Amino acid sequence: MPDFVPAMRAAPGTLPTGQGWAVELAWEGLRCIAYARPGHLRLLTVRDLPVTGSFPELRVLAAxxxxxxMVLEGTIVVPDDTGLPSARLLRRRTATGRPGAALLDELSAGFFVSDLLWLDGASTLALPYGRRRALIEGLGLARQPIVVSPSWPAGDAGQVLQMARRYGMDVIYAKRLDAPYQPGRRTRSWLRVPVCRIQRVVVGGWSPADPRRPESVAALLLGVPEHDGLRYVGRVGLGSGPDHHAVAELLPGLQAGASPFAEPLPDPVAADAVWAVPRLVGCVEFTEWTAGGRLRLPVWRGLDERGDLGEVAEAGETDAGPPQVPAAGPGRPAAPRTRVGGSAATVPQPQAGAAGETVRTRRLEQHFVYNALNTIAALVRTDPTRARELLLGFADLTRAADQPADAAIPLEAELASVRAYLDLEQARFGRRLRAAVTVEPALAEVPVSPTSVLTVVREIVQRRIEPRPEGGSLVVTVAADGAGCLVTVLDEGMGERRELRVGAAGPDP
Incomplete structure (x- = not known):
């Protein structure tokens, strides 16, 4: 087995349109080469730095x-509370070469395998990438904390891009299926494709093309509503064409005498700015948010006919950083109540001192993400249609988890997340998990808290049904109950029943 294989490097590029390519997610983590043989593991970063001691849980590769x-290429990740890789938490793990038990318990790492460079005495570098992927999938590596990073045909690139945007990823990879691994080289057979994001913005003014003609428009000054007013996020050139003329005709009628932005703009921008009443809503495409909260490389994509400033605020909070907690108000559901064995009590919320429960919850999240990705990866070749369905369901689940805890969503949306979760688990468990969800149609619009039902369903599946060799049956039923509705989650095998009363008001008559 070789002592050192220089890592191949990706070249910048655009998403290929032809056949013969695979697309993959670029995980937020530490790219490494793993040299493993029975009883021994050595992890080197692509810069040839040893990190084996920092990640003792990855020694399962040696087993x-x-x-x-074998020599594997992959990415070491440390998931956050949502189960998605976090650069901040990874830095905490790499800060020490000998992590203690408490740190290992709090922040467990995973290894996302993406390539195979050596196998059982033979180099695989000259093999085409498609063949190397097939060998990886035949090694039986998919066991926590090891994940075979999913790979999709180029025809699914649109769905992969959507998921990357929801994860907040900056790039995805495109790899030629017939290409060998070229150590230390940057080639066009492996492309690093930027992920452009879409943001709804409010036009708060413009920079004139000619300061002597304020009505001329060179660039729009953009903002995103927040709790303390309109936050400036940058400016974008308007370009030319029909949309330029449409916006340019509307702006003079919206001219205002003062800035609508909550804070002063940078002097070079404010010097010749013409302010506008913030009524126009548009869409921009951009690559990422800068550290200062500005749009990087924005491109104007046109006016948004919906013109709903409330939706702009929601999108801005999601993309720009941590969401602001909305104030309580009519239609927002109260905390759900649960009943086990006949006694009702308010579901306890995580407290700062409940470190043990927080760690256990994180374990459930990581466990699910690892297994979901491995399940999807296994189906990509054998049942690509099913893999695509599960991928979209998984993306919807991550989006549901991003919503503020005290928001209100329709019951039917919450149950859609429950069904997506159960689909993923049934694909993994096969006949060991049987599930049914029934709801009275009139209750579809009852407002509930995001993931309120999903959390209970996941806990029963992962802590009760999964450990049993025979598996079990889960039944979720929803029925009207006074002003709201009663959700019952039943583990038929053990007879355990959880009940939640949700909804601040009944469905519209």
Whole structure:
């Protein structure tokens, strides 16, 4: 087995349109080469720095290695509370070469395998990438904390881009299926494709093309509503064409005498700015948010006919940073109540001192993400249609988890998340998990808290049904109950029943 294989490097590029390519997510983590043989593991970063001691939980790779060893390329990740990789938490793990038990328990790492460079005494570098992927999938590596990073045909690039945007990823990878691994080289057979995001924005003014003609428009001054007013996020050139003329005709009628932005704009921008009443809503495409909260490389995509400033605020909070907690108000559901064995009590919320429960919750999140991705990866070749369905369901689940805890969503949206979760688990468990969800149609619009039902369903599946060799049956039923509705989650095998009363008001008559 080789002592060192220089890592291949990706070249910047655009998403290929032809056949013969695979697309993959670029995980937020530490790219490494793993040299594994029975009883021994060595992890080197792509800069040839040893990090084996920082990640003792990854020694499971040595237990799965063939007698004459294997060399894998992959990414070390440390998931956050949502189960998605976090650069901040990864830095905490790499800060020490010998993590203690408490740190390992709090922040467990995973290894996302993306390529195979050596296998059982033979180099695989000259093999085409498609063949190397097939060998990886035959190694039986998919066991926590090891994940075979999913790979999709180029025809699914649109769905992969959507998921990358929801995860907040900056790039995805495109790899030629017939390409060999070229150590230390940057080639066009492996492309680093930027992920452009879409943001709804409010026009708060413009920079004139000619200061002597204020009605001329060179660039729009953009903002995103927040709790303390309109936050400036940058400016974008308007370009030319029909949309330029449409916006340019509307702006003079909206001219205002004062800035609508909550804070002063940078002097070079404010010097010749013409302010506008913030009524026009548009869309921009951009690559990422800068550290200062500005749009990087924005491109104007046109006016948004909906013109709903409330939706702009929601989108801005999601993309720009941590969401502001909305104030309580009519239609927002109260905290759900649960009943086990006949006694009702308010579901306890996480407290600062409940460190043990927080760690256990994080474990459930990580466990689900690892297994979901491995399940999807296994189906990509054998049942690509099913893999695509599960991928979209998984993306919807991550989006649901991003919503503020005290928001209100329709019951039917919450149950859609429950069904997506159960679909993923049934694909993994097969006949070991049987599930049914029934609801009275008139209750579809009852407002509930995001993930209120999903949390209970996941806890029963992962802590009760999964450990049993025979599996079990889960039944979710929803029925009207006074002003709201009663959700019952039943583990038929053990007879455990959870009940939640949700909804601040009944459905519209």
């Amino acid at each position: 799965t290695a063939p007698r004459r060893g």
